[in-house]
Structures are given as structure tokens and as C-alpha cells.
Amino acid sequence: xxxxxxxxxxxxxxxxxxxxxxxxLAVPGVATCGDLLRPLLGEGGFDSxxxxxGRELRHKDRASRLALHAAAFALHDAGLTDADDVxxxxxxxxxxxxxxxxxxxxxxxxxxxxxxxxxxxxxSPLGLPQTSSNVIAGWVAIRYRLRGPNLTVxxxxxxxxxxxxxxxxxxxxxxxxxxxxxxxxxAGEVVTKILGEQSTDAAVAVVVEPADxxxxxxxxxxxxxxxxxxxxxxAAALACAGVTDTQxxxxxxxxxxxxxxxxxxxxxxxxxxxxxxxxxxxxxxxLQCAAAAAHLDSGATGNVLATAGGAGHDATAAxxxxxSPPPRPSRQERGHP
Amino acid sequence: MTWDIxxxxxxxxxxxxxxxxxxxxxxxxxxxxxxxxxxxAKYRAAYAYEIDDRPKGGDIPxxxxxxxxxxxxxxxxxxxxGEDLSQVPVLVGTTMREQRSLELWWRDDADVALEDxxxxxxxxxxxxxxxxxxxxxxxxxxxxxxxxxTDLIELGIADTVVVxxxxxxxxxxxxxxxxxxxxxxxxxxxFDATHKGMLxxxxxxxxxxxxxxxxxxxxxxxxxxxxxxxxxxxxxxxDPDGITRAVRDAYRRAGVGAQDIxxxxxxxxxxxxxxxxxSSVLRDIFHGxxxxxxMTAIKAMTGHTLGGSGLLSLVMAVLAMKEGTxxxxxxxxxxxxxxxxxxLVQGAPASGDLTFAQINAxxxxxxxxxxxxxxxx
Numbered sequence: 094x095x096x097x098x099x100x101x102x103x104x105x106x107x108x109x110x111x112x113x114x115x116x117x118l119a120v121p122g123v124a125t126c127g128d129l130l131r132p133l134l135g136e137g138g139f140d141s142x143x144x145x146x147g148r149e150l151r152h153k154d155r156a157s158r159l160a161l162h163a164a165a166f167a168l169h170d171a172g173l174t175d176a177d178d179v180x181x182x183x184x185x186x187x188x189x190x191x192x193x194x195x196x197x198x199x200x201x202x203x204x205x206x207x208x209x210x211x212x213x214x215x216x217s218p219l220g221l222p223q224t225s226s227n228v229i230a231g232w233v234a235i236r237y238r239l240r241g242p243n244l245t246v247x248x249x250x251x252x253x254x255x256x257x258x259x260x261x262x263x264x265x266x267x268x269x270x271x272x273x274x275x276x277x278x279x280a281g282e283v284v285t286k287i288l289g290e291q292s293t294d295a296a297v298a299v300v301v302e303p304a305d306x307x308x309x310x311x312x313x314x315x316x317x318x319x320x321x322x323x324x325x326x327x328a329a330a331l332a333c334a335g336v337t338d339t340q341x342x343x344x345x346x347x348x349x350x351x352x353x354x355x356x357x358x359x360x361x362x363x364x365x366x367x368x369x370x371x372x373x374x375x376x377x378x379x380l381q382c383a384a385a386a387a388h389l390d391s392g393a394t395g396n397v398l399a400t401a402g403g404a405g406h407d408a409t410a411a412x413x414x415x416x417s418p419p420p421r422p423s424r425q426e427r428g429h430p
Numbered sequence: 431m432t433w434d435i436x437x438x439x440x441x442x443x444x445x446x447x448x449x450x451x452x453x454x455x456x457x458x459x460x461x462x463x464x465x466x467x468x469x470x471a472k473y474r475a476a477y478a479y480e481i482d483d484r485p486k487g488g489d490i491p492x493x494x495x496x497x498x499x500x501x502x503x504x505x506x507x508x509x510x511x512g513e514d515l516s517q518v519p520v521l522v523g524t525t526m527r528e529q530r531s532l533e534l535w536w537r538d539d540a541d542v543a544l545e546d547x548x549x550x551x552x553x554x555x556x557x558x559x560x561x562x563x564x565x566x567x568x569x570x571x572x573x574x575x576x577x578x579x580t581d582l583i584e585l586g587i588a589d590t591v592v593v594x595x596x597x598x599x600x601x602x603x604x605x606x607x608x609x610x611x612x613x614x615x616x617x618x619x620x621f622d623a624t625h626k627g628m629l630x631x632x633x634x635x636x637x638x639x640x641x642x643x644x645x646x647x648x649x650x651x652x653x654x655x656x657x658x659x660x661x662x663x664x665x666x667x668x669d670p671d672g673i674t675r676a677v678r679d680a681y682r683r684a685g686v687g688a689q690d691i692x693x694x695x696x697x698x699x700x701x702x703x704x705x706x707x708x709s710s711v712l713r714d715i716f717h718g719x720x721x722x723x724x725m726t727a728i729k730a731m732t733g734h735t736l737g738g739s740g741l742l743s744l745v746m747a748v749l750a751m752k753e754g755t756x757x758x759x760x761x762x763x764x765x766x767x768x769x770x771x772x773x774l775v776q777g778a779p780a781s782g783d784l785t786f787a788q789i790n791a792x793x794x795x796x797x798x799x800x801x802x803x804x805x806x807x
Contacts, residue, residue, distance in 0.1 A: 201529050202536040204602035212472040218610040222665040224603040226566030231795025234662040243660035243797050245566040249548045266581040287544050325560040407550040408560040
């Protein structure tokens, strides 16, 4: 028999709070994280037509290029890169955690079409990295020389929330001093076919680090990752994530199609990002975290609950984000663009 | 802190259980077969290490998923966990996920859904498991999951975790590798001067890890520490600095030094650069640490089983420690000069008193993981 096994991943070490200190978006039609809290006008934001070109991005798959953009914005936002986009943090102990389900789907299907038509001699040798599902994490690590643990979470619609929880685990377990978490899905023919809906480019990155490290370098924490669970249904996920006081939830970033038992949190303000942006798959959870950071950073009241999965999926994930204490008054608050 | 291994299972081309695979490795008979699943006319390489379980008439989707659920069920049974894993996290490391199913869906209209690409869907159906994770970590993936499992236990999040790795060969992966390798390997020959590159294998492995002392089942071995890092150097080529850091971090976590290691399960992918890099690093690591421990590389017989390969090496290390026997590297007769001084087991199994084993796994994206496992006595 199992001795006191538990699937909880809640507040594993209260001594080491993990906070969000930077956010970066590469999403067409979304200019700022604050936009995610309002009806989207669909204007501004990332321009895939011009934004995916450049020497640094050449020969890389579309998802990796999108992810590199989002990571650059987030690292800058966190104050961890200099004016030349060189990483200034602890590179040996900074983790990269990618969430994606369809990042290399187009590359895989294009390769098999080429082989069927021309044999392997028709393939480009430059396509080798993207046959492996972890290609994006490798490119982000190489770009900023990030030599800590390097994870790619391909876990269905909960991937983004799962990725944030694993980033926190890496930090609490002291395998990493910081993590860049990127949720990314590219637009493409294969992606559109498998989703059954028009696919869109979406990449979002957040930087997470221990609250004490953020405080010591004067970074401004936007949100604290307080609870998480991946469980069989919403009720179990909320219980395991420690969402016991539902009255304290001021904003619920919900997956309306999957949630089912919405009455559990009838009081909270609800936003379903996919109802405006279309299917986000692996980008969803990280985009929910970006929206949560914007909400909490604006001084709005209440905690933020993000959920994904449910009906039609293998599980439901829940992530609870709470306001971060402001930096100590003795510290000069650093400016953020 | 140490962690108990209480359940093990594996499947590969040369056997459907850890014992069968270990016996085949010790017997050391050629295991490569002519490429069967893909149209050989499209490829330069003619051989692979496939699991020959496809029905007549072509490939089918979800074979990697099928092996995974088989080994997870067997490992859970070995540990006495039963068939209900609803309260047990299951961490799966993979290189390709179900990309072979994606290919069959795209080209041949196979019935495959988005939810089939990750393994939680099948683990839910088979075991009622919900705290499930699919990690794409190239060929270090399953040792990464072992490291994360030890973290879950150390952080008090779980007492029991199932870790696994699985991969089926994909046409896009086999084909692109075939395209880029300079030579055309007709066998995977790690550390031999004739090595020309990597050939894919297929398979899965699973291990149950438990908080020390909580298990009812006998303990197969103890995990002493698992390192995980990234070279951040090159998308596909290995980097000696990153690998060296991974080995030294594993020793630090395990509280051992090079002089304590009795067995090294090499990554040994048979690519000239990979073999050169790994042997050069190990020469430095073991320099001044006494006589080299025996080292072996199972991919010579299993092919490169990708995401699950690290965990398969670990399971073989556990059996080697139990038996006091190290299988030879099939086909190794003329080691590369960079491996001079390393005790690569050749020809016949070696015997010895083995207490600490080191398992190496390195992957695309510059991902490295090294595990240190101690015999349970």
C-alpha cells in the first residue's frame, strides 16, 4: 500500500516564496498585459509579419522565434538583461521552462511530406533540432547562456500552469535561482488542422524567482505563486491547490468550456482568455499568469485563480496567485518600461 | 537524503522485461535488424533497432503510449502499488512524445486527437492518474524526471512517484538524423573506431521511487542524487563543460567522488562527436581516482531508445549491481583513442562487487542528466 501519498503541490516550502518579476508578450492584438483584463480591441501587439525576421532568428522554427521574443521582453522587464540584451543574472542557476503542445507540429509534418516526396535527401539538415519536442527550450537557453535545468512541458491544455508549478519546484528545491517560463504555440497549417480552428501565434514569458532574491536586487514582485494542483476535477484541484477561501478570489481566469462546475466560484469576476484569442493550448496557462500579474499589480483586490482543463481533458489544473508584498521601503524601486 | 527504488519495468527490442533485456545484453548477440517500418528506399541508413510489434499492413498510432502504460503498470505492480495511481504523480520523459502518431494522422489520416500527443490521457484511462506530466527532454528526459521525482519527495509533496520514459521512432526524426550524419551507420557502435553515428531504437522504462523507508516492497536500489543542467552551447552538439558540470553536481548531490564509482552506464550514442566528448570528460573525471571502473553502453544492442534511454540504463545498472555482472559493449573491439584508460567492457561480461553506479544521459538542446544509484544490500 501507499504510505501517505499525496498529489498536492501546494506551498511546499513556506520559507521560499516564489514571485513573478517580469512579463513579456509576443501576441498579435495584445499590446500589454493590462489589455488581457479588458475586452480586446485586437489592435497593436506583436506583428508576426515583421517581428519574426532577423539574423538571430534565422534557421529557427516559428515557435522558437516567438518564444525568443517573449523571453527577451520578460527578461528586460525583470531587469535581468542589459542594454545589449545580455543576461546579467546567475546564468548557471537560471532554468528555462517551456510550455508547448504544437510547437514543432508543423516541422514534423513538413519533414514527413518531404521524405514521402523526395526521400531524406530532400530534407534540410538545419531541420534537425526541431524534430525533438524540446527545441524551443534549447534555443532560449543558448540565446541567454542559461545553464540551469531545461524543461519542456507538453502536457495538454494544463501545460502552462504545470510549467509555472515546475518552475517553482525547481526554485524551492534549490536547483535554480530563477526561471524563465515561456508558453508558446505557433500559427500554421498543421496546428489549424489539429485544433479544428484557425491557429494564431502566441508566446508569453514570465520570470519567476525567490521573493528574497528579488528583494535583494530591488526587483518589483508582481504576484506570488501560492498554490497549484493538477487533479481529476475542478473541486479536487481547488482543494489541493489550497483555494479554500473562495471569497478571497477576486479574479478567476477560467476555461469556461472545461470548468463545468462554475458555481464553485460564482462570486468572482471571470475572464476566459480563449473566448477572445482562440485556442491557446500550451500558451494558455502562462498567459493567465501574465493577466494575473497585471491584475494584482494594478492594486485590484482579491487573489487570482487560474484554471485549465476539465471536461474533454485528462485533468484540471489550478494555480493560485496572490499579491506580493511591496519591496522594502529602504530600497529604491527600479523603473520598468 | 536517499530515495528507494521499489519497482522497475522495461521493454525494448531485445526483451520485454528488465531481466530479459539484461540477459540479452550479457549474451551479446547482434540485435540490429533491417529497417522495417519505414520505406527503406527513402533512407540512406538500412538498419534500426525497432520493437517488432506492428500488425501486418503498416504502422499504427500510439505505440509509445502502449509501451508506457505497460511498463508503468508493471513497475507499479512490482512495487506493490496496485492498479490505482490516482494519488501517485507519474512523470514521463520523452524525446518525441506521440509525434509518430501525428505523422500517421497527417499523412495517412490515422485516427489521432490532440489529446493523444501527451501521455496523461492514456495514464488517466489506464490507472485513474491525474497528476501526470509529459516532459520533452530529448535523450536526457527520463533521468530528468527521476531528478524531479526526488525533488517532489524531498519537498514533501509526495512519498511515491512513478517515473518513466518512452519513445517510438518517427520518420521525421529518423529521416533528419539520416540526412545529417556524415557516414551511414550500419550498426550503433559506441566508442569503437568504426562508429559512424546513431541508429534509433524503441522502448520504454519505468521506475517507482519512494521516500526511504516507506515502502512495503523490497528495495531494488537507492537513488543517491540526480543532476540536471543545460550546456546552453549548441542545439544538437554536446559540450564537455556542461557534461562535466552535470557529473560533478551528481557526485556532490550523492556525496560521492569519482573514486567511489564502481560502474558507469555510458550515454554512448555512437556518434563520433558524442563518444569523443563523453570519453574525454570521463578521462578527466576519473584521472587520479584509481583504476577505471567498468563502463558499458547498452545502445550497442538496444539502439538509441531516446527519451527512455537514461532510465533503461539505470534499470540495467540496478540489475548489474544485483548480479555483480557488467554486460559488454557489443561490437567494441577497437576503442577510440580518447577512451584510452577507460575500462570499457569488451567481449564478455565483467564481474565485480558493485556498490555505486553512475548513469549518464545527454540530449539535444544540450540537456544533461547524471544519476548516482547505490546497491541495496
